[in-house]
Amino acid sequence: MENRPSSDGLASIRRDFLASGDAATALAERNAQVDRLVLEAATTLLLPAAPTGLAVLAVGGYGRRQLFPYSDVDLLLLFESEDLAVASKDAIAVFLRYLWDSSMRVSHSVRTPAECTEVHDRNIELNISLLDQRYLTGDRALYAGLAEKLPRFIHGNRGPLVRNLAQLARARHAKYAGTFYHLEPNVKETPGGLRDHQLVCWLDQLHGAQEGPSEELEAAFRFLGRLRCYLHCQSGRDNNALSFEAQDGIAELWREGDAAQWMRQYYRHARVVYRAAIRALDASEAQFSSLFAQFRDWRSRVSNADFAVHRERVHFRAPQRLDVEPELALSLFEFVARHGFRLSLEAEQRIESRIAALRAYFAEPRPLWPALNQILSLPHAPLAVRAMHETGVLAAIFPEMERIECLVIRDFYHRYTVDEHTLVTMQNLWKLPNGYRDLLAEVKQPSVVMFALLFHDVGKGVPGEGPVDASVRLAQGAMVRVQMPWPDRETALFLIRKHLELSQVMQSRDLFDPQTIRDVAHQMETVERLKALTLVTYADISAVNPEVMTPWRAEQLWQLYLAVYNELTRELETERIEAIPAGPPERIAFLEGFPTRYLRTHTEQEIDEHMALEEKSRIKKAAVDIRKLESAWQLTLVAADRPFLFASVAGTLSSFGMNILKAEAFANRRGLVLDTFTFEDPSRTLELNPTEADRLRATTERVLAGKTDVRELLRNRPKPVLPSRKARIPATVSFDSEASRTATLVEIVAEDRPGLLYDLASAISSDGGNIEVVLIDTQAHKAIDVFYVTAEGKKLGPEKQQVLAAALRKAAGA
Amino acid sequence: MKKIEAIIQPFKLDEVKEALKGIGIDGMTISEVRGHGRQKGHKEVYRGQEYNVDLLPKVKLEMVVPSSRSEEVLKALTAAARTGKIGDGKIFVYDVAEAIRIRNDDRGESAL
Numbered sequence: 001m002e003n004r005p006s007s008d009g010l011a012s013i014r015r016d017f018l019a020s021g022d023a024a025t026a027l028a029e030r031n032a033q034v035d036r037l038v039l040e041a042a043t044t045l046l047l048p049a050a051p052t053g054l055a056v057l058a059v060g061g062y063g064r065r066q067l068f069p070y071s072d073v074d075l076l077l078l079f080e081s082e083d084l085a086v087a088s089k090d091a092i093a094v095f096l097r098y099l100w101d102s103s104m105r106v107s108h109s110v111r112t113p114a115e116c117t118e119v120h121d122r123n124i125e126l127n128i129s130l131l132d133q134r135y136l137t138g139d140r141a142l143y144a145g146l147a148e149k150l151p152r153f154i155h156g157n158r159g160p161l162v163r164n165l166a167q168l169a170r171a172r173h174a175k176y177a178g179t180f181y182h183l184e185p186n187v188k189e190t191p192g193g194l195r196d197h198q199l200v201c202w203l204d205q206l207h208g209a210q211e212g213p214s215e216e217l218e219a220a221f222r223f224l225g226r227l228r229c230y231l232h233c234q235s236g237r238d239n240n241a242l243s244f245e246a247q248d249g250i251a252e253l254w255r256e257g258d259a260a261q262w263m264r265q266y267y268r269h270a271r272v273v274y275r276a277a278i279r280a281l282d283a284s285e286a287q288f289s290s291l292f293a294q295f296r297d298w299r300s301r302v303s304n305a306d307f308a309v310h311r312e313r314v315h316f317r318a319p320q321r322l323d324v325e326p327e328l329a330l331s332l333f334e335f336v337a338r339h340g341f342r343l344s345l346e347a348e349q350r351i352e353s354r355i356a357a358l359r360a361y362f363a364e365p366r367p368l369w370p371a372l373n374q375i376l377s378l379p380h381a382p383l384a385v386r387a388m389h390e391t392g393v394l395a396a397i398f399p400e401m402e403r404i405e406c407l408v409i410r411d412f413y414h415r416y417t418v419d420e421h422t423l424v425t426m427q428n429l430w431k432l433p434n435g436y437r438d439l440l441a442e443v444k445q446p447s448v449v450m451f452a453l454l455f456h457d458v459g460k461g462v463p464g465e466g467p468v469d470a471s472v473r474l475a476q477g478a479m480v481r482v483q484m485p486w487p488d489r490e491t492a493l494f495l496i497r498k499h500l501e502l503s504q505v506m507q508s509r510d511l512f513d514p515q516t517i518r519d520v521a522h523q524m525e526t527v528e529r530l531k532a533l534t535l536v537t538y539a540d541i542s543a544v545n546p547e548v549m550t551p552w553r554a555e556q557l558w559q560l561y562l563a564v565y566n567e568l569t570r571e572l573e574t575e576r577i578e579a580i581p582a583g584p585p586e587r588i589a590f591l592e593g594f595p596t597r598y599l600r601t602h603t604e605q606e607i608d609e610h611m612a613l614e615e616k617s618r619i620k621k622a623a624v625d626i627r628k629l630e631s632a633w634q635l636t637l638v639a640a641d642r643p644f645l646f647a648s649v650a651g652t653l654s655s656f657g658m659n660i661l662k663a664e665a666f667a668n669r670r671g672l673v674l675d676t677f678t679f680e681d682p683s684r685t686l687e688l689n690p691t692e693a694d695r696l697r698a699t700t701e702r703v704l705a706g707k708t709d710v711r712e713l714l715r716n717r718p719k720p721v722l723p724s725r726k727a728r729i730p731a732t733v734s735f736d737s738e739a740s741r742t743a744t745l746v747e748i749v750a751e752d753r754p755g756l757l758y759d760l761a762s763a764i765s766s767d768g769g770n771i772e773v774v775l776i777d778t779q780a781h782k783a784i785d786v787f788y789v790t791a792e793g794k795k796l797g798p799e800k801q802q803v804l805a806a807a808l809r810k811a812a813g814a
Numbered sequence: 815m816k817k818i819e820a821i822i823q824p825f826k827l828d829e830v831k832e833a834l835k836g837i838g839i840d841g842m843t844i845s846e847v848r849g850h851g852r853q854k855g856h857k858e859v860y861r862g863q864e865y866n867v868d869l870l871p872k873v874k875l876e877m878v879v880p881s882s883r884s885e886e887v888l889k890a891l892t893a894a895a896r897t898g899k900i901g902d903g904k905i906f907v908y909d910v911a912e913a914i915r916i917r918n919d920d921r922g923e924s925a926l
Contacts, residue, residue, distance in 0.1 A: 506824070507824070507828065509825050510823060510825050511825070512870075512901070552846035552871060553846070555871065556824070556871055559867060559871075562860050565860065
């Protein structure tokens with residue numbers, strides 16, 4: 001055997017391909033070349049050792065004639081018996097050495113027909129590679145025997161084969177974070193790559209599908225095949241990584257213009273392949289899992305009048321309704337966000353076919369925020385937003401998003417395109433680690449945080465303008481269009497504008513320097529904003545790539561959050577409104593001495609309302625306002641300060657069966673107290689009996705005027721039912737005399753229960769304590785209460801603290 | 815050749831990297847570490863629970879430079895990493911016996 005064509009032959013294939021870009025020819029030539037070489041080597045070196053009882057088969061990519069220039073050549077040496085294989089050992093070695101010396105990377109296996117027709121859970125690749133087997137040379141009768149058995153074997157073992165194949169595919173997808181939007185993808189392995197195309201073909205084959213792959217899928221295969229051919233020819237090895245350099249090389253060689261722009265084509269094809277792969281996987285897994293089928297049937301009961309769930313997918317019940325009711329699309333995504341099902345192919349296609357009409361409809365300013373708010377607050381919100389993005393509905397509602405679609409911004413740390421990064425931030429928000437998860441539970445409107453994440457990087461798609469400024473500008477337009485209410489808009493804009501602030505502080509400021517913390521606290525203004533921005537920061541950093549949010553960095557962010565949180569709570573007492581810029585004298589007199597938090601957390605309109613209450617309070621010494629909020633009630637009162645005031649109002653609310661969720665108590669310089677209680681009405685008493693709200697108001701006013709004793713009211717209060725001992729949250733009481741210049745900070749964390757606040761506040765007041773400032777919050781069953789307390793105008797001494805601690809622990813039920 | 819190992823404040827990393835780049839030192843290994851020396855831990859109370867930060871976050875830089883340049887590197891490093899407060903960190907210098915570039919087997923200073 002004189003001619004060893006492989007390396008020379010490869011050189012010419014490489015040259016021709018780089019000149020023509022014709023991958024089909026390159027692949028055909030390479031296959032023919034390898035066929036020739038293997039046949040020749042087998043005929044002279046291998047078959048003489050076993051003239052019968054041995055057949056040489058091409059398997060895997062080589063078997064299906066899709067051998068890329070530098071791919072491994074998979075061969076199966078089929079022996080009729082193990083003894084014959086052992087006897088042919090030397091000949092096999094010579095045969096393989098010859099192929100290796102011809103610069104061919106051979107990956108071989110030696111099997112008997114019986115081994116080829118067993119399920120190999122530990123060697124799934126062997127079973128799979130046989131789906132693409134092709135006879136090359138040797139004992140034709142031996143091969144014919146196998147070829148006859150294979151279809152039966154495959155049919156009989158479809159279940160385990162599909163399961164194994166799906167397991168491999170899912171693990172591969174997970175390795176690439178389940179997305180094809182990688183900045184430097186691997187064209188073979190990344191989701192949406194050639195391996196996924198093959199997966200679809202294999203699953204079709206296992207199911208005995210009649211029709212071939214769709215034209216769209218075939219076009220994607222041709223595109224990816226050409227890319228892989230380029231990567232092999234360019235680097236002269238089995239290289240499948242589409243690096244930035246390779247992207248530049250292709251854009252230049254194929255005159256595609258800007259590489260980033262060209263990459264958008266890649267993502268479009270990868271998307272077709274990935275979607276087909278996911279659909280095929282879901283369908284196959286569902287078909288072969290009986291347990292899954294039971295679960296699926298059970299889950300399908302969540303179907304409603306508009307949507308049906310079948311095989312874990314959502315379908316429209318009356319698809320044509322979408323033509324007349326465009327907002328049905330939003331209801332569909334709300335359904336997805338609520339139940340966590342993906343869209344059916346039909347639903348996707350229906351929406352995609354109506355996308356122009358949807359765009360036109362959503363382009364008009366409309367009150368869409370209530371629906372979006374709902375979608376973004378539900379547990380499967382990230383899945384819904386992803387589905388909206390994939391069907392084009394997200395861009396129909398927010399055309400601003402088109403600027404970042406498949407947008408590549410080259411950065412050493414970033415792994416995804418800008419749109420994918422955005423979707424990953426939203427996913428991250430719903431799978432936070434402990435601590436951060438509590439913050440999300442405490443944030444009033446997660447939907448506003450989600451909205452801020454959606455828009456935080458949109459400005460990256462605007463050339464020539466600062467990305468943050470552009471994001472803010474684009475978000476503003478979008479918020480007006482969907483008619484988001486003003487306070488939410490303000491919060492969202494704050495989060496977008498400051499989304500880099502905390503990470504910059506972590507990188508460039510000393511987190512243990514009190515000045516750093518004061519500066520950050522000043523920028524955050526309120527604890528609520530700090531919490532929301534901490535969440536945005538966590539979600540944003542961890543969406544850069546899966547390794548960026550190291551435990552070290554998560555701890556840094558948490559440390560920053562803690563320090564700023566404590567600073568903001570301290571500020572409550574120390575930072576008082578002193579210089580009011582301008583305004584009527586009565587307004588100045590009203591505001592003077594309130595904590596600065598008051599100005600930050602109330603709108604002008606609310607301040608006016610509070611002043612009107614003050615006006616009223618002059619006659620009766622106290623004025624009370626009760627109103628219904630979206631999901632709770634609020635009681636606001638203005639009165640002259642006196643001992644037990646806070647405790648008596650808390651007690652009055654409890655006596656009416658109300659459950660206090662939040663409370664704030666502030667006093668101004670003139671000794672006027674403004675208390676706000678947010679409470680829930682578990683038995684809907686106020687809603688169902690309008691006169692009850694009036695009675696509650698009148699009773700509170702009487703209690704404030706000293707005409708009714710709150711203890712009398714509470715005498716008939718039913719005993720609260722406490723959770724089991726195991727589920728209880730142990731009560732903790734802590735004191736901090738450093739936090740404020742004039743008062744002692746008392747923080748109580750305890751199991752929440754009706755009347756808890758009354759008991760705690762009474763314990764403080766009975767002990768001669770004066771409550772200066774209060775901030776109460778509840779989180780599921782946990783109450784977090786912060787009181788600033790003085791006794792006779794001074795901080796609490798150690799003995800006083802000890803007595804009070806015991807009283808508070810008793811009140812909290814510890 | 816000298817190996818320079820510097821434990822610095824995390825917020826000084828960018829400044830130190832810039833200073834080293836300024837004198838032509840690009841290659842270094844950076845790790846996120848925790849530790850404490852004279853700068854003792856710190857206590858925060860949050861929701862009634864004490865959070866003790868005994869191990870403070872620091873950044874460790876490691877680089878190997880020709881002995882002739884070691885003083886210059888140390889000077890740039892200390893100047894950039896210093897705030898004058900406790901907790902600025904420490905630098906350790908070691909002698910290095912050999913350096914090898916794995917790719918082409920370069921040895922000694924030419925491998926740096």
